[in-house]
Amino acid sequence: MTLTPQDAGAALRDIEAAQARSAELRGYQHAAPNFLIWGIIWAVGYGLSDPFPRHAGSIWAVLVPIGLAAGLFAAHGGKPTFAWRYGAVALAMLAFFAATFFVMAPVSGKQIAAFVPLFVALAYVLCGVFRGPRYAVAGIAVAAATLVGFVWLQQHFFLWMAIVGGGALMLAGFWLRRV
Amino acid sequence: MSADEIIHQPVRLRIMATLNALPEGERIEFTRLKAILNATDGNLGAHLTTLENAGYIGIEKDFVAKKPRTRVALTRIGRRAFARHVSYLRDIIDGAAGEDAEKRP
Numbered sequence: 001m002t003l004t005p006q007d008a009g010a011a012l013r014d015i016e017a018a019q020a021r022s023a024e025l026r027g028y029q030h031a032a033p034n035f036l037i038w039g040i041i042w043a044v045g046y047g048l049s050d051p052f053p054r055h056a057g058s059i060w061a062v063l064v065p066i067g068l069a070a071g072l073f074a075a076h077g078g079k080p081t082f083a084w085r086y087g088a089v090a091l092a093m094l095a096f097f098a099a100t101f102f103v104m105a106p107v108s109g110k111q112i113a114a115f116v117p118l119f120v121a122l123a124y125v126l127c128g129v130f131r132g133p134r135y136a137v138a139g140i141a142v143a144a145a146t147l148v149g150f151v152w153l154q155q156h157f158f159l160w161m162a163i164v165g166g167g168a169l170m171l172a173g174f175w176l177r178r179v
Numbered sequence: 180m181s182a183d184e185i186i187h188q189p190v191r192l193r194i195m196a197t198l199n200a201l202p203e204g205e206r207i208e209f210t211r212l213k214a215i216l217n218a219t220d221g222n223l224g225a226h227l228t229t230l231e232n233a234g235y236i237g238i239e240k241d242f243v244a245k246k247p248r249t250r251v252a253l254t255r256i257g258r259r260a261f262a263r264h265v266s267y268l269r270d271i272i273d274g275a276a277g278e279d280a281e282k283r284p
Contacts, residue, residue: 001187002182003268003271005274008272012265015268019200021197022200022215023200
């Protein structure tokens with residue numbers, strides 16, 4: 001079989017497109033469990049913070065480690081090569097939030113409760129720029145839900161975030177699982 | 180070096196490229212591969228059989244929750260053959276580029 005440079009070029013373009021799509025969909029498939037888990041964590045965390053706002057700190061102190069552990073094992077079976085990266089990212093984010101809240105000194109729990117999902121949404125949008133548009137769509141949905149709740153549903157912001165924020169993450173998780 | 184005729188067929192080329200993007204040893208489900216390639220059951224099945232007969236892919240069938248599951252992975256032979264074929268394609272383009280450069284005054 002003899003191929004012309006045009007045939008070879010077309011074949012290489014096909015290969016590149018197929019490999020990019022394969023890698024993108026594989027990434028979605030691996031990310032999906034984390035979206036589902038954190039959707040549940042948000043639903044439970046914000047759902048409990050609504051009736052018990054004074055205990056919000058304790059609620060999240062229990063839920064965040066559960067979410068991290070579950071996310072790690074669901075996505076990659078706790079493989080050591082991935083575990084340290086996952087742990088490092090989690091630690092960096094927690095340190096960033098602690099430092100930011102120390103510097104900015106938010107005056108209400110709702111500000112903290114809105115800032116974290118907005119930061120997470122930013123991370124998803126940035127991820128979407130490099131790794132696939134579905135992350136960006138999920139990030140924009142979470143950011144929009146957070147801002148709408150923060151501006152218009154001050155009284156029931158936590159409940160809103162439990163249903164709409166957690167729900168958006170879970171829906172994104174189901175969407176990422178689809179081809 | 181010549182083109183690998185088994186790999187170069189358009190659907191098989193995309194199958195091999197899709198599998199090659201996965202880490203070594205990782206399998207992909209038939210249904211997922213079918214959706215990615217936008218192929219029919221019969222068409223994909225026939226091309227997978229051709230690739231399996233050449234030793235380029237491994238097909239594993241089992242049951243999950245009483246439902247049949249078929250998973251496909253690239254073999255080491257397949258990965259090497261695909262790399263050779265890609266290298267051959269690049270050589271053609273590089274050769275053509277070299278000839279063009281020589282023709283320029």
